[in-house]
Amino acid sequence: MSQLDDLKNAIKSHLGELECVIGWEQGYDPLHATPLFIRTEADLDRLIIGPLAVHNLVTYLTGFKGKKIGVVVKGCDSKSVIQLLNENLIKRDEVVIFGLCCDGVVSQRKIRAALPADPGFVESVDIGGGDLKITVAGQAATLKLSEVLADKCLICATPDAIISDVLIGAPHTPTPAASLACQDEFEAKSDAEKLAFWQETMSRCIRCYACRNACPMCVCRDHCIATSRDPLWISQDNSPAENMMFQMVHVSHLAGRCTECGECERACPVDIPLMLLRRWMNKQVKDVFELQAGMALEQTPPLLTFKVEEERINERGW
Numbered sequence: 001m002s003q004l005d006d007l008k009n010a011i012k013s014h015l016g017e018l019e020c021v022i023g024w025e026q027g028y029d030p031l032h033a034t035p036l037f038i039r040t041e042a043d044l045d046r047l048i049i050g051p052l053a054v055h056n057l058v059t060y061l062t063g064f065k066g067k068k069i070g071v072v073v074k075g076c077d078s079k080s081v082i083q084l085l086n087e088n089l090i091k092r093d094e095v096v097i098f099g100l101c102c103d104g105v106v107s108q109r110k111i112r113a114a115l116p117a118d119p120g121f122v123e124s125v126d127i128g129g130g131d132l133k134i135t136v137a138g139q140a141a142t143l144k145l146s147e148v149l150a151d152k153c154l155i156c157a158t159p160d161a162i163i164s165d166v167l168i169g170a171p172h173t174p175t176p177a178a179s180l181a182c183q184d185e186f187e188a189k190s191d192a193e194k195l196a197f198w199q200e201t202m203s204r205c206i207r208c209y210a211c212r213n214a215c216p217m218c219v220c221r222d223h224c225i226a227t228s229r230d231p232l233w234i235s236q237d238n239s240p241a242e243n244m245m246f247q248m249v250h251v252s253h254l255a256g257r258c259t260e261c262g263e264c265e266r267a268c269p270v271d272i273p274l275m276l277l278r279r280w281m282n283k284q285v286k287d288v289f290e291l292q293a294g295m296a297l298e299q300t301p302p303l304l305t306f307k308v309e310e311e312r313i314n315e316r317g318w
Contacts, residue, residue, distance in 0.1 A: 003169045007072065007098060008044045010166040014070055014096050015041065021070030021098070022060055024053040030125040031111070031134060035060070038070075051127060051145060054105045056080060056261045059216040061090050068094050074102040075158040079259035079294025080216040082163055086299055087257070089219055099161025101169030104145075104153035106132065109271055111148050115141055151275070152262045155180055162295070186276050198244055204270040205243040207236075211264035211274055212250065217257045225249055251277045256285045256301040259294035288312050 011021050015038070025036035025046040033052045038044060049072070057071050058080035073081060078099060084090045112118070115134070126133040132143045157177040161167060189197065209226055212218050225233035226246060234245050251258075258278045265274045286292055289302040289312070309315075 003100075004047070004049055007049060007100070007168045008047060010098055010168065011038060011044060011047075011070065011072075012041055014166075015039075017068060018070045018096060019064060019067040021072070021096075022057045023047045023072040023098075024049065024055065024057075029122040031122040032108070049100060051104060051106045051132070051149075052125070054108075054150070054266060056214075056216055056263045058084065058261075059214060059263065061095060061216075062219050064094075065090070066094070068096070070096040070098060072098045072100065073161050073164070074100050074105070075160050075162065076102075076152060076156065076259070076261050078161040078163050079158065080261055081294075082297055083217060083257060083259055083294040083301075085297060086294075087301065087304065097161065097164045097166075099164025099167045101160045101167065101171050103159070104149045104156070106145070106148050107150040107266075110150075111143065114143050114148060150262060150266070151180055151182070152260060154178075158295075163297070180279075182273070183276060183279050187280070199240045201272055202240040202243040202247070205238070205240075205272060206270060207238055207243060207246070208269060210267040210269060211247075211272075214263040214267035215250075215254075216261065216263065217254055217259070218250070220253075247274065247277060251281050254278065255281050256289065256291060256303050257293050258282055 011023070015021065019039075021038040023036045023038055024033040025048055026032075027034035031052065033048060033054060035055055035057055036043065036046055038047065053074075056077045058073060058077050061069060061071060061081070061084060071081070078097070081090075081095070081097060085092055111132075111134070120136060122134055122136055123138075124135045127145065130145050132145050132148060134141050134143070155178040157175055159172045160169075186194070186197075207226075212224065212226065233249070234242050258281065260275065260278060260282060262275055264278070265272070268274060282293070285302065288310075291299065291302055293301065
């Protein structure tokens with residue numbers, strides 16, 4: 001029996017007790033997936049998993065507060081579930097977690113870059129033998145799956161769901177966390193070079209807030225600085241300075257909370273490398289507080305608690 005069949009059977013056995021189960025289905029073409037809200041057994045026929053199932057579906061959980069929901073999660077997604085539980089933003093008895101053992105998901109940006117031209121409407125996609133075969137207008141292009149994996153998959157230390165009620169698939173051998181070459185290259189830049197980089201990069205931002213909306217940890221949307229007028233934190237001026245101001249506040253609010261699921265960067269329509277900021281902030285939190293968000297239950301984010309004396313902060317040695 002396939003991993004997909006195992007997942008369908010697991011969902012079917014729990015469906016009667018749940019408001020719905022959130023999974024993935026084919027989107028507007030065979031290359032894109034979209035969230036699927038499974039409410040009947042007939043909906044299971046549309047369920048898909050695999051390298052195209054890129055969305056972190058945990059983003060939807062806080063919208064179902066008070067209802068019992070099922071959600072399908074990859075390893076990276078499961079860290080978001082743990083973090084929401086740690087912050088009491090969801091209740092454990094209100095969510096059934098169908099965990100996957102994941103082999104990685106694709107980056108649509110890398111696929112676009114690897115194809116000779118804008119693919120337009122994709123007729124078919126075949127995945128097998130480590131290849132991704134895409135057919136457009138009768139013309140097939142074959143890409144190596146390993147070359148179009150999302151950056152987060154290249155350094156993933158948690159391919160299997162950390163928390164689950166049902167785990168689907170064969171567990172992977174744990175691997176140590178690594179760093180991305182692009183992150184190391186960015187960190188090596190001077191302050192002036194980093195400033196120039198962000199000024200140029202943020203000039204592309206259209207302030208659509210897709211990064212905020214896709215983030216599973218960004219839950220204060222009714223009090224968001226982007227829409228607040230009293231107090232007025234940022235203006236609607238679409239300038240690099242104002243755009244960067246929003247991102248810096250966003251990354252500060254995620255300090256000790258970001259699970260590096262990469263949804264902000266994936267959702268960005270102008271390909272701003274937002275994870276450079278998120279990973280940088282996470283490194284500071286890990287160095288100072290020895291904490292990684294979403295890795296363990298009952299772990300309070302450092303900025304949501306208080307200690308008179310922090311072990312790794314020398315406040316009296318000035």
